[in-house]
Amino acid sequence: MSTMMMAGQEIEMGDDGFMLNPDQWTAEIAAEIARESGINPLTDKHWEVIDFCRRDAAEKGEAPGVRRITKQTGVSMKEMYKLFPKGPGILAAKISGLQKPKACI
Amino acid sequence: MATNGNGDLPRKVAIICSKGSLDMAYPGLVLANAARMMGIEAVLFFTFWGLDIISKKRVDKLHAGIVGNPATHMPAMIAGLPGMESMATHMMKKKMEELDIPPVSEFLEILDDAGAEMYGCQMAMEMFGMEKEDLVPQVKDVITAMDFFEKSEGAQTIFV
Numbered sequence: 001m002s003t004m005m006m007a008g009q010e011i012e013m014g015d016d017g018f019m020l021n022p023d024q025w026t027a028e029i030a031a032e033i034a035r036e037s038g039i040n041p042l043t044d045k046h047w048e049v050i051d052f053c054r055r056d057a058a059e060k061g062e063a064p065g066v067r068r069i070t071k072q073t074g075v076s077m078k079e080m081y082k083l084f085p086k087g088p089g090i091l092a093a094k095i096s097g098l099q100k101p102k103a104c105i
Numbered sequence: 106m107a108t109n110g111n112g113d114l115p116r117k118v119a120i121i122c123s124k125g126s127l128d129m130a131y132p133g134l135v136l137a138n139a140a141r142m143m144g145i146e147a148v149l150f151f152t153f154w155g156l157d158i159i160s161k162k163r164v165d166k167l168h169a170g171i172v173g174n175p176a177t178h179m180p181a182m183i184a185g186l187p188g189m190e191s192m193a194t195h196m197m198k199k200k201m202e203e204l205d206i207p208p209v210s211e212f213l214e215i216l217d218d219a220g221a222e223m224y225g226c227q228m229a230m231e232m233f234g235m236e237k238e239d240l241v242p243q244v245k246d247v248i249t250a251m252d253f254f255e256k257s258e259g260a261q262t263i264f265v
Contacts, residue, residue: 066142067205067215077218081141089142104135105142105206105215 007032018099022057025097033095037086042095046083049075053096063093065103117146119257121264125157126170127197127209133265134158134212141219148260149216150253151244152226155265156233159225159240164210169193210241217243222256224248 001020003010007028012020019025030050034042042050052073056064066088070077084091093101118140122133133155137147157163171177171184171193183189198208207215216223225240225247237247248256 067207071205077215081219085144087142087144089139090144104139 014099016100018094019097020099022054022097025054029097030095033097034091037084037091037094039084039091039095043083045075045079046095048073049080049083049092050096053092053098057093057096057098063096063098063101065089065101065105066092067105068103114259115146116144117148117257117260119148119150119253119260119262121253121262122149122151122155122158123153123265124170125154125163125167127167127194128169129265130155130158130167130209131201131206131212133263134209134216135206136263136265137216137221138212138219141216141221146260147216147219147221148253148256149221149223150226150248150257151223152229156225156229156235156240158209159213159223159244160235161239161241164213164241165208167194167209169197213241213243224253224256226250226253 001015002013004013005011007026009024009026009029011024011029014020031042034040034046039046049069052069053064056068056072064072066077066080069075069092070080075083080088090100093099118137120133120137122130133149137149140147151159157167168190171179171190172181174184177184177193213223223244225237225244227247227249230236230247
């Protein structure tokens with residue numbers, strides 16, 4: 001674990017590059033993580049996914065897998081890969097300030 | 106993006122699916138999908154019995170292989186009784202559904218949408234008398250073993 005500065009805030013970060021405390025997350029931090037992952041800017045469609053991930057994780061206690069995101073939001077699998085070309089499984093959770101999803105699908 | 110440790114080449118995984126039972130179809134598909142979900146390129150090569158996984162006729166009729174499989178914890182004689190295999194297949198499919206793992210045909214669509222590349226093995230297809238039209242539409246091409254090595258250059262290779 002380490003701390004790093006993001007969007008003017010000190011953030012607790014795991015060794016795998018995922019935020020440890022979802023309560024420290026802000027929209028500005030999301031934008032910064034997205035930029036580092038080659039996504040700029042975050043579109044409404046990205047936000048639809050991020051909002052769902054945050055809501056779902058608050059309810060279930062863990063970040064949703066890609067299949068769950070597609071089934072619950074109606075965002076198609078193809079679209080998920082367009083939105084997060086470098087890997088929707090990890091990026092959706094990372095940008096949402098959550099831990100790596102445990103789902104294999 | 107994930108890289109393969111050799112400079113800036115994107116990280117890639119090549120999965121050879123050589124078996125056609127339900128329990129041997131899923132491992133390759135799950136691994137390929139997991140790779141894509143984290144931005145790793147994935148190539149799948151279906152050969153020998155693995156062709157059943159991408160055969161239009163067979164894809165939805167794969168069976169769990171229980172005879173000769175000690176991990177079923179069932180005496181071989183009982184596993185071989187009529188109806189046992191169908192029952193095991195039914196149970197496995199039900200479990201998969203509970204875990205929200207899609208049926209194999211839907212899984213192939215997901216992999217295609219995710220940008221995984223799927224190929225049939227030419228030699229095995231000739232052996233089984235199969236044509237490209239016999240394969241599900243997500244299969245990109247029918248290729249030789251040498252083509253496979255070209256496509257899997259620099260990849261981590263997994264044999265199932």
